[in-house]
Amino acid sequence: MSDIVRQQYEDLPYPARDPKDEARRLIEGSPSHLVELNHYLFAGARDFARPFRVLVAGGGTGDGLIMLAQHLSDRNCPAEIVYLDLSAASRAVAEQRAAVRGLRTITFMTGSLLDLPRLDLGTFDYIDCCGVLHHLKEPGAGLAALNEVLAPDGGMGIMVYGTLGRTGVYPVQAMLRTLIAQVPAPARTSAAEVQIARALLKQLPVTNWLRRNPAVGDHLAGGDAGLYDLLLHSQDRAYDVTELAALVSAAGLEIAALIEPWRYDPASYLTDADLLRRLDGLPMIERAAFAERLAGNLKRHIVYLVREGRAAAAVAKPGDRTLVPVWRGEAVGESLRGHSTLKISIDGIELRLPIPRHAADILAAIDGERSIAAIHQRVADKVPALATPDAFGPAFDAACGLFNRLNRLFLARR
Numbered sequence: 524m525s526d527i528v529r530q531q532y533e534d535l536p537y538p539a540r541d542p543k544d545e546a547r548r549l550i551e552g553s554p555s556h557l558v559e560l561n562h563y564l565f566a567g568a569r570d571f572a573r574p575f576r577v578l579v580a581g582g583g584t585g586d587g588l589i590m591l592a593q594h595l596s597d598r599n600c601p602a603e604i605v606y607l608d609l610s611a612a613s614r615a616v617a618e619q620r621a622a623v624r625g626l627r628t629i630t631f632m633t634g635s636l637l638d639l640p641r642l643d644l645g646t647f648d649y650i651d652c653c654g655v656l657h658h659l660k661e662p663g664a665g666l667a668a669l670n671e672v673l674a675p676d677g678g679m680g681i682m683v684y685g686t687l688g689r690t691g692v693y694p695v696q697a698m699l700r701t702l703i704a705q706v707p708a709p710a711r712t713s714a715a716e717v718q719i720a721r722a723l724l725k726q727l728p729v730t731n732w733l734r735r736n737p738a739v740g741d742h743l744a745g746g747d748a749g750l751y752d753l754l755l756h757s758q759d760r761a762y763d764v765t766e767l768a769a770l771v772s773a774a775g776l777e778i779a780a781l782i783e784p785w786r787y788d789p790a791s792y793l794t795d796a797d798l799l800r801r802l803d804g805l806p807m808i809e810r811a812a813f814a815e816r817l818a819g820n821l822k823r824h825i826v827y828l829v830r831e832g833r834a835a836a837a838v839a840k841p842g843d844r845t846l847v848p849v850w851r852g853e854a855v856g857e858s859l860r861g862h863s864t865l866k867i868s869i870d871g872i873e874l875r876l877p878i879p880r881h882a883a884d885i886l887a888a889i890d891g892e893r894s895i896a897a898i899h900q901r902v903a904d905k906v907p908a909l910a911t912p913d914a915f916g917p918a919f920d921a922a923c924g925l926f927n928r929l930n931r932l933f934l935a936r937r
């Protein structure tokens with residue numbers, strides 16, 4: 524079966540990327556953003572002056588690979604990165620992107636991640652496997668193969684499709700299989716399949732679930748490769764949070780974090796305190812499963828994984844006041860002043876999350892250098908109400924917690 528999957532990615536490397544674009548922008552995302560993986564897998568304390576071994580399994584045209592290699596290079600990390608993919612055409616794009624950026628710490632390999640235990644590559648501190656496992660005949664076997672080459676204190680960032688958020692995708696895939704089965708085999712090229720898919724998309728009635736799904740747009744904006752990946756793939760499946768937790772646990776692994784955390788928190792969507800109280804004390808996965816059913820728009824799940832029993836130790840804790848809060852992207856602080864809510868808009872939902880009291884003062888003191896303790900000192904000078912640790916602590920945790928759940932703020936040891 525992986526021959527058909529390989530052929531698809533030889534014909535249509537996904538996502539489609541032009542290596543020349545590396546000269547003008549860096550694509551950043553999740554998993555595998557360096558400050559994010561440090562927070563969730565190494566308690567913010569990984570020393571990147573030390574060697575760091577990375578595997579990018581099913582690296583495709585290189586989005587995660589290039590981001591992480593660039594982040595590590597920016598820190599002068601003596602990193603060793605292995606890229607592995609079934610598709611030589613995808614690898615060629617990823618190699619050219621690395622060349623444009625002058626990233627020289629990557630070893631490129633063509634092959635299946637299922638063979639990893641036999642490739643004699645040693646173990647890895649971090650493994651990225653984004654959008655790959657759900658294309659395997661046996662995703663559990665893929666995760667087990669990755670686990671075999673994970674260092675005991677290492678971690679993984681993976682992404683798999685989400686069932687509810689992909690509502691409407693699978694009925695359209697089934698219709699396309701019916702239509703394409705009528706095409707004589709020699710004429711059944713990917714170009715012909717794309718043409719049939721585009722013709723059908725134009726005719727979807729307003730009640731069709733794909734047409735009604737605001738979360739899915741690869742068939743509209745992703746070019747031929749995006750449309751093929753979404754609607755014509757020969758092998759894909761989706762997971763709800765409970766199924767994903769079972770997949771992870773069967774491999775002897777544990778979920779350290781679901782990204783973005785706010786999307787997996789029922790409190791992001793519900794304001795009824797009685798309802799919320801009933802969810803208090805539920806295990807993380809049950810709360811996340813509730814939030815997934817509630818929002819209905821999680822089309823993919825991004826999770827950080829560690830060996831079973833390590834999750835609590837792996838995630839950075841704001842209780843450690845020696846840690847340094849670090850922004851991902853632009854700093855937030857003064858821009859919150861005078862506002863009581865923050866508008867969030869994603870995948871068809873629009874929400875207003877309450878901004879905690881004193882958030883503007885506290886967040887404005889975050890510069891990527893000061894520890895939480897130093898931020899307290901600075902804020903206490905300006906805001907007498909936050910002078911004592913008892914007043915500052917909960918205010919800091921609320922402000923930092925909100926932007927951490929939004930995937931904007933992380934903790935690191937300097």
Ligand SMILES: C[S@@+](CC[C@H](N)C(=O)[O-])C[C@H]1O[C@@H](n2cnc3c(N)ncnc32)[C@H](O)[C@@H]1O
Nearest residue numbers: 532581582583586608609610635636653654655
């Ligand atoms: C949807 S793309 C994702 C690419 C990349 N990880 C990203 O997020 O942009 C899936 C990739 O997985 C690769 N792939 C599928 N099965 C694989 C396997 N068994 N071993 C290695 N790569 C595989 C495909 O060739 C394809 O490039």
